[in-house]
Amino acid sequence: MRTLLLALLAFTALARADEVQVAVAANFSAPARQIAQDFEKDTGHQAVLAFGATGKFYAQIRNGAPFEVLLAADDETPAKLEKEGAALAGTRHTYAVGRLVLWSAKAGFVDDKGEVLKRGGFRHLALANPRHAPYGAAAVEALTALKQLDAIQPKFVQAENIAQAHQFVASGNAELGFVALSQVMKDGKLGAGSAWVVPANLHQPIRQDAVMLEKGRGKPAAEAWLKFLRSEKARAVIRGYGYEI
Amino acid sequence: MFSPSDLAAIWLTLKLATVTTLLLLLIGTPIAWRLARMRSWWKGPLAAVVAMPLVLPPTVLGFYLLLLMGPHGPVGRFTEWAGIGLLPFSFGGLVVASVIYSLPFVVQPLQNAFEAIGERPLEAAATLRASPLDAFFSVAVPLAKPGFLTATILGFAHTVGEFGIVLMIGGNIPDKTRVVSVQIYDHVEAMDYAAAHGLAAGMVVFSFLVLLALYLLNSRGRRS
Structure with a gap:
């Protein structure tokens, strides 16, 4: 009984450490799902994805939502969050350019x-x-x-x-x-x-930026997710869905 | 305090709620009357259908309405055949959706009021040779007046507070489908929190006043 309890405790501790909560822009939901599968296979970490509008995520993050990483639909929201201290400086990067x-x-x-x-x-x-x-x-x-x-x-x-x-x-x-x-x-x-x-010269490039949020500070799974997002493997998936990167 | 587009949204919301409430009273009264008088086993299923919008998420109603009223849905095919065109993204479409969505809020107070009257006043009217229609209008309707008041206020207020369905089938068109709740959502999404506050606070005050009026009317109705 005691070993079972200990095992259970260890398991929940592990599970918690291995999860990363990601807020994902609605347009990126399909590639994000696929990347999350590869991420789990390759790193053992699990990405818990929430899909929605970037503006809504902004309001939720500013009000204490438990997201650790944001994959925004634009480059303004992550910059704004960084300026307001809700996102970590130096973690912002473009993960996809939408068409x-x-x-x-x-x-x-x-x-x-x-x-x-x-x-x-x-x-x-x-x-x-x-x-x-x-x-x-x-x-x-x-x-x-x-x-x-x-x-x-x-x-x-x-x-x-x-x-x-x-x-x-x-x-x-x-x-x-x-x-x-x-x-x-x-x-x-x-x-x-x-x-x-639509030819890309008819509009401003749709740069979609990712950023580490305050809640993800020091979390190995969140860092691993951002690193994986930049890997060639993830980029191949992203390109397969018609994004440029 | 309000921008012209806010004012347009307020006006549209009031128009939608008024049209919807009038239609609901027309449709809801016979349904409530039938339900109140019904003794057959049909009463259960019928009451359940009427009450369904109470428990279904607006997204479910909105999603099915979008499909049913779309060009491939049976309702959409009918409206196109009848020359009305398609209902989504139109004021008419919002009226149809609001009538379905607020139906229980009108039918249930009316049904309760009709049931409270009982058979006797109507039997008395019948012995005085009143036709059933005459008895309904000169006996049942005056006796059910508090029920009508409650139904009207709830139907109106619930339509003003509608959001999910409008979002699903409205298309956010100024003066046609952009109601106050959608406008607030837009302000929040665009991070224009000041504009959102103006309208949102207005909604809070409105809801409070409506419910207060309802409460006062009900307690006065009970005393007299």
Whole structure:
């Protein structure tokens, strides 16, 4: 009985030391899951992932959320957290550069030059809220560069994050929308529907930064996670989902 | 204190809650009446269906409404066929969702009120040769007045407080689907906490006043 108890105690102590709590931007959920699997296989540590909007994570982290690492959808939030003392200086780095894609669940609806934006023939165009979602802001920049913003703005339906923008398009309620390439790409190919990868020169680069948070200070699993994220193995996964790095 | 977009959101919320409450009273009254008079085994399942929005997460309702009312869903096919177009991302869609979401908050107070009346006043009305419809409007409705008040206030307030479903099917369109709760969420997401506070504090005061009014009305109703 006593050995069992001791073993149990040792086990829970180990389990606690080996876990890292990661807040992950919604657009990065698929690659993060895969990286977490490889991470566990390679290091024995376990990454507990929470997915959501970066702005929401910011509010939660500022108010004592137990996250140890943040994989943000932008580069501003990690910098802001660092400035406010909620993240550790010198741990910030870009783990992925996102690509924007105009996507429709219907095959042949979006041509490979994005002419559909000028042609029209749709009632709703979904995008993540440009006020706080980097992919939404990039979409507005691209439409501005194409001189189509005024014509298309009345057709906007705004999702709270890029995952919901994808849901609006996937369910057919919006004929097309701006989503992250990572959401529609599977094994290096377009999964379903039709898409136009928006040229990178039409918007500011969508730099996604990772940072160690105050709660992760001195935790081996959190340090291992950040190191693994920079490994060639993780980067190969990240590129497979259409990010650049 | 409020920006023009905040004011637009407040106006839209009030409009949505008003339309929804009126529709709910129209739809909810016959349902509550049937439920209050029902003796068959159907009563249980019907009451359960009406009460389901109480326990279902708004995300479940919102998700299914998005699929049902979308171009591939049966409701969406019907509305397109009928020439109304698709309901998601429209004010009409929010009204439909709000009616479903707030239905138990209107039906249950009405049902309780109708049940409290009992059979006797209606039987008396019948012996005086009142038609069932006449008896309903001149006997049951006046007697159930506190129930109607409660139902109206709860239906209205619950629609004002709606968030999850609107987020799922609204699309955050100014003047069409951007209601106060979504606007607050937007302010928080954009880290504009000052603007969020203005609206959020307004919501807290509003909810308190509504519930206080409800409590006062109920206690006065009981005394008289």
